[in-house]
Amino acid sequence: xxxxxxxxxxxxxLGGKILQEFPNHQVICLIGxxxxxxxxxxxxxxxxxxxxxxxxxSPTFTTVFEHSGEHQxxxxxxxxxxxxxxxxxxxxxxxxxxxPNQIMVIEWADRxxxxxxxxxxxxxxxxxxxxxxxxxxxxxx
Numbered sequence: 053x054x055x056x057x058x059x060x061x062x063x064x065x066l067g068g069k070i071l072q073e074f075p076n077h078q079v080i081c082l083i084g085x086x087x088x089x090x091x092x093x094x095x096x097x098x099x100x101x102x103x104x105x106x107x108x109x110s111p112t113f114t115t116v117f118e119h120s121g122e123h124q125x126x127x128x129x130x131x132x133x134x135x136x137x138x139x140x141x142x143x144x145x146x147x148x149x150x151x152p153n154q155i156m157v158i159e160w161a162d163r164x165x166x167x168x169x170x171x172x173x174x175x176x177x178x179x180x181x182x183x184x185x186x187x188x189x190x191x192x193x
Contacts (some may be wrong), residue, residue, distance in 0.1 A: 053188075053189045053190075054186060054187065054188050054189070055186075055187045055189065056180070056184065056185070056186055056187075057089070057184065057185045057187065058183065058184050059183050059184075060089070060092050060183060063089045063092045063093050063096065063185055063187075064092050064093070064095055064096040064099065064105060065096060066093065066096060066187070067092070067093040067094065067095065067096020067097045067098075067099070067100065068096040068097065068099045068100035069096075069100065070093075070096075070097060070100070070173070071097065071100050071101075071155065072100075074173050074189075074191060076171060076193075077171050077172060077173040077191055078152070078154065078155050078156065078171075079149075079155075079156045079158065079168070079169050079171070079172040079173070080097060080155070080156065080157045080158070080172070080173050080175065081158045081161030081162075081168055081172055081173065081174045081175065082094065082157065082158060082159045082160070082161060082175050082177065083160070083161055083162045083174060083175065083176045083177065084176060084177030084178065084179075085177075085179065087179060088177035088178065088179045088185065089177050089179070089185045089187075090110075090159045090160075090177055091108075091109075091110040091159065093157075093175070093177075093187075094108060094110070094128055094157040094159065095108045097126065097155065097157050098119060098126050098128070098157075101119075101122065101123070101124055101126050101155060102122030102123070103119050103126060107119070108126075108128065110128075110130050110159060111128055111129065111130045112130045112132050112133065113133075115129060115130060115131070115133075116128065116129045116130075116148065124153060124154055124155050125151070125153065125154040125155070126154070126155050126156075126157065127148065127151075127154050127155070127156045127157070128156075128157050128159075129148075129156065129157070129158045129159065130158075130159040130160060131158065131159065131160040131161065131163040131164050132159065132160045132163070134160070134163040134164060135163075136163075137163065137164050137165060137166050137167060140164050140167055142167070145164075145167055149169050161174065170192050170193065171191065171192060171193045172191075172192050173189060173190070173191050173192070174189075174190045174191075174192065175187050175188065175189050175190075176188040176190075
């Protein structure tokens with residue numbers, strides 16, 4: 053399934069509603085080039101959890117930020133700096149992915165593809181220019 057957003061605000065809004073549409077997918081994997089809207093979407097997911105989206109930043113240099121929402125925790129990961137899946141510390145990854153009471157948003161998820169949990173929702177972002185984005189949503193069960 054595909055969605056088109058016409059502005060960063062629409063991308064943020066879609067992120068805020070995605071958990072309603074895919075309630076059984078607590079892991080959301082974001083794939084796309086720099087500037088394609090991944091962090092904007094992640095902020096929307098946070099907003100959907102009752103967080104202030106302005107406080108959600110991309111954890112590019114720390115790999116993960118955790119935010120406590122009204123009912124669930126948001127675990128926001130960014131694997132931009134990973135060159136290959138083997139860069140992932142599997143003991144750490146197992147620990148961080150085992151909590152069923154959290155929502156995970158993973159930017160640059162394609163960089164750790166073999167280790168992505170299931171079920172998950174993968175979203176591929178394409179920049180169409182003029183702040184428009186095409187998002188291809190694929191649920192994995």
